[in-house]
Each structure stands twice: as structure tokens, then as C-alpha cells.
Amino acid sequence: MTETSKTQALRIAGLDCFYGEIQVLYGLDLVLNKGEVLCLFGRNGAGKTTTLKAIMGLVRASAGSISLAGQELTGLAAHEVPKAGIAYVPQGRRLFAEMTVAENIEIGLMARGKGKAVRE
Template identity: 65%
Template sequence: MSFSLAPGEVLCLLGRNGAGKTTTLKAIMGLLKARSGSITLDGKELTTLKPHEVPKCGIGYVPQGRRLFSELTVRENLEIGLMTRKSDRKILEESLELFPRLRERMDQVSGTLSGGEQQMLATARALCIDPSVILLDEPTEGLMPSMIAAIRDVVITLRQRGKAILLVEQRVEAVLALADRICLVENGKVQATLPVQALKDDPNLLKRYVGVG
């Protein structure tokens, strides 16, 4: 499993269920121990770090299923993000500008939010650490079309701001709309890394690696 990610780029890991996409994100975050190889950010070795140390290096993680502190309010969840790297309060404001709906729900218990709102909160919490790299695992899973569009627009904005984004996404149409490059993953290995246009030009790649087409 080998790939690189540049500032202002969206790289998508694409493959069937069980191909190793989520496992890759967990390995980057130190939640699963890498058995070999090296994971670096701007020359800094991450492989030996403990999970709570990785976000402090500037990697924001939005896991599949959101993993919010469901009994805490929206505000408290965001404050936890700010505390991770002692981010300036302006970072909170920038996050709320991307998700204005959260501003209306700051004192609401996060477990009572809708699925789309919870996804917004999980993403905003990750942004509160002011990351240079953002890992998004199935961010549109189970969301209604209007929420999917909102998440897509935020990803585009973050890319324009120079964030490096590693995306795991099963919805092919979302991948084609967002990604700059695609890593086709099978059995825990990158089989090919291609510009997204190559996927548009050759639908057989989708059929081979994702089972659609």
C-alpha cells in the first residue's frame, strides 16, 4: 500500500468492501499498528506515534459512523477539537462558516442531531484542529441528497484552501465529482493510481475494482 498526497488535492481510495480502505486510514491515525513500512507527514515519521499524538501533527480524521461524543453538546464536541492542538478561536468560526446549521444547534446534545448534522459536526470537529490533512471515511454514507451536496461543497472549499484530503467513498458519482486522483485498492494493495479522468474514460476499471459499471 503506497501513495502520496499533495496540498490542495483530493485522493480517493476506491475498491470493494473489505479491500483495506478503512484499515489504511486507521493505520495512518495509529489506531492500527503498521507492521512494516513508513507513514510520514512533511518529513515527520508518524508510524511510531501513539493515536492521540497523530492529530497533534495536523491530521484531522472523520471516521465512518462519525464517532461523536453523543452525550455532549455540539459546542462541547467542537471544543474538544480545539483543545487537541490548542487552536485559535478563529478556527472554530471558520468551521462554523462552512456549517452554519451547527451554529443554530451549539447547545443541542449531539446524539439528537440528524444523520447529516452529525456528519457536519464530525467534520467540523476535525477542522477545529486546523489540520493540513483531512481523512474522510464514507462521508456521504446514509445521507439525503441535500446533505450529500453540502458535504461535497465543503470538500471542494477545503481543497481550494490548500487542504490535502484523503477520501474513502463508495458512491462513484461522488468520487468522479470530487477526486483529482484515484487509488484502486484490492486485497489491501494499491493496484493502480490514476487521474480521475482515466476512470471516466474507462468504465471497465470500475467494474473490475468496484463491481459496478
């Protein structure tokens, strides 16, 4: 492992991804160094979710490379990627719309076996 691969925790080079015949990512390059925080933003349909799913192996890359600290992830099965050290937590509110915020918090605390002190 080179010094560069030690400091570059996540590297994406020339990534192309498709959904069927529709190309979504075109030669994406991205480097996330150890200790950095990276924000990936754009309009709807820009490829943000596809990028994250490609990193996790949920969408196959048709070209390019995804590596973590020098370890190639592109060919790994989706269930192998977390073992390499990457996790994906998709957005999900899982709220009960007819309940108040306080009631939703109470349900969450009950489900986790936590009491009123945690809520306060």
C-alpha cells in the first residue's frame, strides 16, 4: 500500500453507471481523504443516490473503479462492502403522521426500552 492510498480513504475514478440502457453517471471522479467530510449535492436526478448505491455495490459500475484505502470494491457483492468498512444509511423518517412529535418520540423510546429521562 502506498502512502497515497493510506490517506485517500475512498477513491472513485471514471465511474459509469446505468439503469438498463439509461446512463446516470458519466466518468465520475471523487476522492474522500481520511478525516474529511464530503457533501454530495445536486438537483433531483443528478446521480447522488446512484453514486452512494454504486459505492455500496447496490448498482453495478459498467466502467471505472471504487476503492477504499487501496482495496478495490467495484467487484464485491453488496453484502461484502460493509465488511470492507463502508456503511450506507438511507434517509427514512418512519414517523406516524397522525401523531404529534412528542408521541413519535415516546414510541421510539418505548421500542428501545428507554424511559422518560432520555426524552427530557
